[in-house]
Amino acid sequence: MTPEQLSTAIVDVLTTLSDEGALTLPDGVPTTVTVERPRQKGHGDYATNVALQLGKRAGMAPRDLAQLLATRLEGVDGVAAVEIAGPGFLNLTVAAGAQGAVAARVVAEGAAYGRTDTFxxxxxxxxxxSANPTGPLHLGHTRWAVVGDALARVLEAAGADVTREFYINDRGNQMDLFGASLEAAALGQPTPENGYHGGYVADLAREIVADRPDILDLEGAERTVAxxxxxxxxxxxxxxxxLERFQTRFDVWFSERSxxxxxxxxxxLERLRAQGHLYDADGALWMRTSDFDDDKDRVLIRSNGELTYFASDTAYYVDKRQRGFDRCVYLLGADHHGYVNRLRAMAACAGDDPDRNIEVLIGQLVKILQDGVELKLSKRAGTLVTLEELMDLIGVDALRYTLARYPADSPLTLDVAEMTKASSDNPVFYVQYAHARVSSIxxxxxxxxxxxxxDPGKLVDEVDPALLAHEKExxxxxxxxxxPRVVASAAQLREPHRVARYLxxxxxxxxxxxxxxxxxxxxEEEPGDLHRARLLLVAATRTVLANGLGLLGVSAPERM
Structure with missing residues (x-):
């Protein structure tokens, strides 16, 4: 039996007791009950504190309620024993056959095992x-490429309809400087002030000229724009x-220009004005975000008529909501803490519930060391090390898994040698090796x-699950x-690292x-039923390891 099945059984018992009048819960029977693995051996297979949670509401001492539940639960198929502990905990021991049936369920469900309808x-x-298309993706983007993608995967596994979105910052002065920098490189002229440097600029300029030689015949602003x-x-x-190479795929590449x-x-802006959240002052247009816990009101249109970035942010959020999204999740870098309240306030000004319709997650910086020295310089970009160089140096799987296994709001310092070594000390190697080992068996x-x-799936109907009675089994x-509980929890808490630690x-x-x-x-030992039962358990393990690695965008190798 799984924790979910035991939870359902307990809810059914509570419902029956309530219907019989043996139990009165003023606000009704809960739809789910927490069932967890006990911390100490000898306390059964699973434990629940449901009697402690409901005792006061039921007007009963928790131990009395626990006894009432225990009497009924002992008659549930698959429950071998129920023990009352302490002030009212219930320790549940599952029958060997019911426990072993978990392996059959995992293998039967295959790639779908772990999925829930939580969302x-x-x-x-x-x-x-969110990046400017003015240079290569770099280390600053890499953590979100992993965490955002893993979060989208676990949300999907928990039942949500998820769209992954990349916001292209393709408007404004930086784009103009990018064009001028490419033009200067093609003409052999100095890079403009505050322009873009690095070998990649010269590479792009050569590619542009090779593809379109006539571009050099243009003049002035027309050539710069081209x-x-x-x-x-x-x-x-x-x-x-x-990003495709990095196993990070987007459903929508949204252009700011659009x-x-x-x-x-x-x-x-007209919609917000109609709702009474905009006002004019000092020749500029403002949004009353201070009405919703922002530290000050925000300018949308400056006195010179220029739109602010916040005006684009506002229009982009409204566009998402008009596309039918119930919740808009933003993953922002460590330097964007100030955006949390202003984005929530913006959602409130748009008539939405900031606790329901918008969510802003802030990630911390990552440092990567090689031979004790922080990687900072790029051969091609000239400044920050690029995603492509990191993939070449560390490998896609090692880089993704390592970045995924830590809470996003924790600063990280990682070492190249530690991430790439082939030993059990390296978490990604340890998990992938386990998958390769079960595949070999x-x-x-x-x-x-x-x-x-x-086909291990054909063992399902041939195996007696009660044979899996060994303690380690x-x-x-x-x-x-x-x-399934780990995946649902990772989705609910927005913490995909829980999947890595579970693996x-x-x-x-x-x-x-x-x-x-x-x-x-x-x-010369003859194969028997126990061997086949254990093979089913091995096959179930392979399924779970593969499904978990898939949620992190990491491969599950058959051989290592």
Whole structure:
């Protein structure tokens, strides 16, 4: 039995007791009950504090309520024993057959195992990279490329309809400087003041001229604009290719320009004005964000008629909501703390609930060391090290997994040697090796004819789950049963690192199981039902490891 199944059984018992009049809960029976693995061995397979939570509401001493529940739960199929502990905890022991059935369920569900309907029906937009198409993606973008993508994956696994969105900052002075820098490089002239440097600028300029030789025949502003637009297209394509290689894919690449070209900014401002949240002062247009906990009101149109970045941000948010998203999630860098309240206030000014419709997550900086020295310089970009260089140096899997396994709001200092070494001290190697190990066992079992047609799924109907009664088998089964809860929790808390830590713990549980329980027959030993039951458990482990790594965008190798 899984924690979810036990939770359902407890809710059913509470409902029956309530219907019979043996239990009175003024605000009704809860729809779910927390069931967890106990911290100490000997306290059963699972534990719940439901009697402590409901005792006061039911007008009963928690131990009395626990006794009432225990009597009924002992008659539930799959529950072997119920023990009352302390002030009213319930320790539940699951029957061997019911426990072993977890393996069959995992293998039967395959890639779908771990998915829940926690956020079913909710449309979520996750915006997790916002960059100028004026240079390569760099270390500053890398953490969000991992965390944002992993967050989108766990939200999808928890039932949400998720759209991944990249906001292209393709408007304004930086784009003009980019065009002028490319033009100067093509003409062999000095880079403009505050322009873009680095070998990549010269590379782009050469590619533009090779593709369109006539560009040099243009003059003045027309030539500068032509270089800007050609460089924009090339650089954006490179960013897209780099992210594709990094296993980070976007559903929408949203252009800031498009908001202005379609007059969406003006339309959004008129909507806000109609709601009474805009006012004119000192020749400028302001939004009353201070009415909603911002530290001051924000300018939307300056006295010289120029739109502010906040005006674009506002129009972009309104556009998302008009596209039907229930929740707009923003992942911003460490230097954007001041944006949290102003974005929430902006949502409130748009008539939305800032606790429901908008969510702003702030990430911290990452430092990467090589030979004790921080990586800062790029061979091509000239300043920050690029994503492409990091992938070449560290590898996609190692870089993604390492960045995904820490809370995003924690500053990180990582070492190249630690991330790339092939040993059990390296978490990504440890988890991937566990997957490769179980894959090897299943290949060997298929060669021995223990897996029908090489398909572990066909073991489901051949295995007696009650045979999986060894202590280490029980530990592994309980670990596998936790996976859906871990995924749902990662989605609810916006903490995909919980999946990585779970995988490491489960890999450890698997290794301890393998050390104690022989899976394949030795020598002349005849294969038996226990071998097949353990192979089913091994197959279930492979499924969970693969599904978990997939949620982090990391490969699950068959061989290492």
């Amino acid at each position: 079913a029906g909710e449309r979520v937009d996750v915006e997790f990279i 270089f800007r637009e050609a460089g924009y297209a090339l650089q954006l394509r490179q960013q897209q290719q780099q 908001l202005h070209e379609a007059d969406d900014v003006a339309a959004s 299943l290949r060997n079992a298929a060669d021995l004819g223990l897996v029908p047609d090489g 029980g530990d592994l089964l309980r670990a596998l049963a936790e996976f 490491e713990e489960t890999a450890g549980v698997y290794h301890r199981f393998y050390d104690s329980c022989r899976v394949l027959p030795m020598g």
